Amino acid sequence: MENRRGFLKSAGAGIAATGLALQPAAQAAPLTEKEKLARIASNTWPIRFLFKSRMGFGGTSHSQEMKKKYGEITMLDFPQFTKDHFPGVTKMDLFSGLFGDVTDDSMYASVPLLVGSATRVTQEFDPSSASGKRWLDRMANQMARTGTSCQHISNNAPRDICVMEADKRKTGVAVAKKWLDGAKILGAKSMRVNSGGPRIAPSAVVTTDYPKADELAQYLTNCIESFKEMADYGSKVGVKVTLENHWGLTANPINIRIIVDEVGSPFCEASPDFCNWEHEYLMYNGLKALAPYAHTNVHAKYWNRWKDNNVARSVKIMKDAGYQGTFALEYEDGPWDGVEGAKYLYKEVLAAL
DSSP states (O other), X not given: OHHHHHHHHHHHHHHHHTTOOOOOOOOOOOOOHHHHHTTEEEESGGGGGGBOOSSSGGGSHHHHHHHHHHOOBOGGGHHHHHHHHSTTOOEEEEEGGGOSOTTOGGGEEXXXXXXXXXXXXXXXXOTTSXXXXXXXXXXXXXXXXXXXXXXXXXXXXXXXXXXXXXXXXXXXXXXXXXXHHHXXXXXXXXXXXXXXXXXXXXXXXXXXXSOBOHHHHHHHHHHHHHHHHHHHHHHHHTOEEEEOSOSBGGGSHHHHHHHHHHHOOTTEEEOOBSSXXXXXXXXHHHHHHHGGGBOSEEEEEEETTOSOOOHHHHHHHHHHTTOOSEEEEEEEESSSOHHHHHHHHHHHHHHHO
């Protein structure tokens, strides 16, 4: 112990003698108001009930109340809505289910969905259709006219990315590529793709030795292969693919880290959500695990599912990890309507930055 103290003392003296004595880390200059606003993105999800859509959001009494208060809009109206309701914000996070002109069947594709044991067909925007591409051009023109931009697309359209059936994975990746082409038209920086597969990730099973999760590992292998292909395509069009803590494999932040690490591309990263967690101990620990893997967009969420919903604490976790991307205002549920909730997040994130 005495020798160790002597070594540290002499080492410290040597550093001081060479003029390399440790100094406190320099504090970063506070962000200006304009710089703070550049780190915020509006979000279509909290106000989905205002939209004309084929998703069924508009058929509720809640939707009618909101439309009476704020008016009915389409995605083409959202750039101006952003400027009117979130002063100084110019970046946007757009939900895939709200794309397109709902009166034009030609820009939608029929997609079979398995719901329980029954299959139903839904209509989803097809960014590869001729009319879909024209609509994307109109949206790009609206953004240019209003001085707004698309930061991120929260996309639910690509499915089955990790499933065991190779043909389904291939179809899901093909859909993602079509959307990446569409995202390029809008100038999006990133696009979320869900892992697909089981809504609840499979657990380990008992063996004669230590438990094993071979089924989970196979889903991860499939997901990694799919994301490698999507990230490679994304690198060609300039749009990143991201994984959000959002059902299935990605409910566990470590699985997201595994996928991103194994893909090993700057065009594959995490896009954490502040509140999409399976239990309260993940609220901040899960976010800390994902923060170093996020660079472009996160969902700054308020959700009354959790009693402890400290937005400022979550923003600080991201800042401490060196995050330089945007905080999209994704209010989920609580004491306010979607617009009021997003405005609450607007104030909270601004104050935390």
